[in-house]
Amino acid sequence: MRKLIVIITLLSINIGMHAQENQIGNTGNIGIGTTNPFSPLHIKSSLDGMVTFQTSDNTWLYTNWMDNGGTRKTWMGLGADLSSFNINVENGTDKILFNGGNVGIGTTNPEHHLQLTSSNNPTLAIGKLNTNTQGKSSLIFFAGNGTTANGFTMQYNKTNSTDRLSFVDGGNREALSIENGGDIGIGTTTPDSKLSVKSGGQSINFLTGTNSSGYVLNIGVNDDGVNIANNSKIRGFNLKNSDQTINFLTGTNTSRYNLNIGVNDDGINIENNSSVRGFNFKNGNGDLMRITHSGNIGIGTITPDSKLSVNGVVHAKEVKIDLVGWPDYVFENTYQLLTLEQVETHIKEKGHLQNIPSAQEVEENGIELGEMNKKLLEKIEELTLYTIAQEKQIQEQNKKNQELEDRLKKIEDLLSQN
Known part of the structure; x- marks a missing residue:
């Protein structure tokens, strides 16, 4: 009053x-x-x-705003310690506070130049209020000397055809843009995928193609780069630089998986398709080595028929072979050793030793090294037995010859005495 x-x-x-x-x-x-x-x-x-307006007690100083019935609806003025300016509705739910250069909306203790606080979802709206279908609204951040050249702008740009949120650098270049459909562009204002990063001819794309199930990551310059794709034609991972490639992929056949590392026709290939499954090393002259899906290894051949097939010369310091049935049985008393006459007959009829493959069989089927060594040792041991038998015959013959020589000498001695 x-x-x-x-x-x-x-x-x-x-x-x-x-x-x-x-x-x-x-x-x-x-x-x-x-x-x-x-x-x-x-x-x-x-x-x-x-x-x-001046207070005489150095405390509250404000104006009241009332309705027709005299009920205060809001008040505006200085707070209890006269250090802050408040705009407050009577229930205290919405307020604006100016305190030491900081502005608080929804808070009585702003810690920043502008602080927006709400128990609900706080919203700051910046817009151009007219019926025009085109326009821009911006939020500008300054640094340094406070000019746009030293600042950064977050800008909403609406045209008749597109809506996008842009981040503009001091040179008025859009460094990043977000299209209304969710596509993000870095270095481009027209992103053609969910994330497009471009700088001249260099680009990174996260995209989906016309096939709704397709997922693609492209990183590259022109046709060179990295590609991760999933669509109707190519599924996999590709590293590519002109003719140098690494591919993890499946083709139109969904059961096909490939890994290719190479330059031109040289390199490494792992694939799984209807005709070829395995791990391949090759160069311009053809396949060098193949490991098939069944575990066979071919060197110099792409059709290995055993665990290791080599079409060429093998040079090794040592080869170890695991075998059973080593031919010591030849020296057992029960072994039936052929007579030399029987051996001669077989050679005349067959043209080779018994239990030894013929030249034609070797040319057609090759030999098994372990088994052939067993057969050769068997023949060596048989030859040893033949030699022992012949040695016994020679010693027996020598004994008889000595006896004959002794008898002849006695006869000669008797004749000389007469």
């Missing part, structure tokens, strides 16, 4: 002193410095401070 009396008194004094400039109209409007007030209180002055 005391404040109201002071205000009325001041108004009365001012009206009396400037009656020619002041006016209380028949509408009830009061004009100070004007004879044509447009509102219940209209103040006009050439001075900078038109209305001054």
Whole structure:
């Protein structure tokens, strides 16, 4: 009440002193410095401070805003310690606070130049309010000398054809853009995939093709680069630089899996398709080595018929072969050793030793090294037995010859005595 009396008194004094400039109209409007007030209180002055409010107890200083029934709906003014300016609705749910250069919306203790706080989902809206279908709204960040050349702009750009959110650098270049459909472009304002990164002819693309089930990652320059794809034609991983490639992929056959590492026709290939499954090393002269899906290894051949097939010369310091049935049985008493006459007969009839493959069989089927060594040792041991038998015959014959020589000498001695 005391404040109201002071205000009325001041108004009365001012009206009396400037009656020619002041006016209380028949509408009830009061004009100070004007004879044509447009509102219940209209103040006009050439001075900078038109209305001054001062507290005598160094605490709250504010104005109230009430409804027709006299209920306060909001208040605006200085807080208890006169250090902050508040705009607050009566229930306290929405407020704006100016404190030491910081502005708080929804908080009484802003820690930043502008802080927006809400128990719900806080929203800051920046927009161009008109019926035009085109336009821009921007949020600009400054640094350095505070010019746009040292700043960064977050900009919403709407045209008749596209809507996008852009991040613009100090050179007014869109460094990053987000299309309304969700496509993101870095270095491009027209992203053609979910993420497109471009710089001149260099690009990174995360995209889906016309096939809704296709997923593609492209990193490269022109046709060179990295590709991860899944569509109707190619599924897999590709590293490519002109003729140099690494591919993990499946072709139109969904059961096919490939790994290719190579230059031109040289390199390594792992594949699985209807005709070839395995691991291949090759160069311009053809396949060098193949490991089949069954575990066979071919060197110099792509059709290995055993665990290791070599079409060429093998040079090794040592070869170890695991065998059973080593031919010591030849020296057993039960072994039936052929007579030399039987051996001779077989050679005349067959043209080779018994249990030894013929030349034709070797040419057609090759030999098994372990088994052939067994057969050769068998023949060596048989030859040893033949040699032992012949040695015994020779010793027996020598004994008989010695006996004959002794008898002959005795006869010669008797004849010489006569």
